[in-house]
Amino acid sequence: MFTTFSLAVILDCTVRIVLGTALGALIGLERQLRARSAGIRTNALVALGSTLFVLANPLFRAIGSFIDCRRSINDYETVGHEYTFEVRCLQQHEVKIRSLVFDAVHRPGFSVRSIAATDLPDDIVSITAVLDTTKRNDADIEKSIEAVIQTPEVLGVRWDVEHITTSD
Known part of the structure; x- marks a missing residue:
């Protein structure tokens, strides 16, 4: 048996x-x-x-991961995609734009790795968000950042995707 x-x-x-x-x-x-x-x-x-x-800890972790709709630790040894967003705005609008980026990337299906801001010349700030997904779906990415793109304080938006495979 x-x-x-x-x-x-x-x-x-x-x-x-x-x-x-x-x-x-x-x-x-x-x-x-x-x-x-x-x-x-x-x-x-x-x-x-x-x-x-x-x-029972592994069982609790799997249940929690299912409820939270995020990837579990074991999923990091799989094939996926890494999306990188870069949003540029004037320094005086950084708080508002960072909040919009934060709301845009915290959605089901995305695992947010980092959100960071970098000061650039001429009082411009670059806000960069890096997220992982198990499947590539550019339409979902475009929908998630639609509010950011349409905000008048945003000077520019760029995103990129990279196919990643991790094996440990």
Whole structure:
């Protein structure tokens, strides 16, 4: 019924649970022998709960990633696309434009890597956003920055896409 890998995983989890509970009971035994509160049962149950919580962490991470619609840590070892936006504006409008860029790139399907501003000559600021997606869809990118493009304070907008493959 079980493959070798599944049996190894079950055995590993079982050993961790038994070992965690036994070590908690050992600490409880020491406390009970010294007539302190929280003896064998309490420490064994706390250690069992902690062990189960640590073992369930990958499950919680996958559920959280699904709910959050962002990529999980394991997805970074896949093929994807990196979009780079550069928006230029006058320094006096930086706060407003940075807010527009922030709202534009924080959308489902995008994983924002960074947003940074760089001062340029003649009181011009370049706001650059770098994001990752698992699939290339230029129409979604254009829709996401439409509000930025149509803002009169924006001097220029440039975006670029690069196909990336990571393997660790």
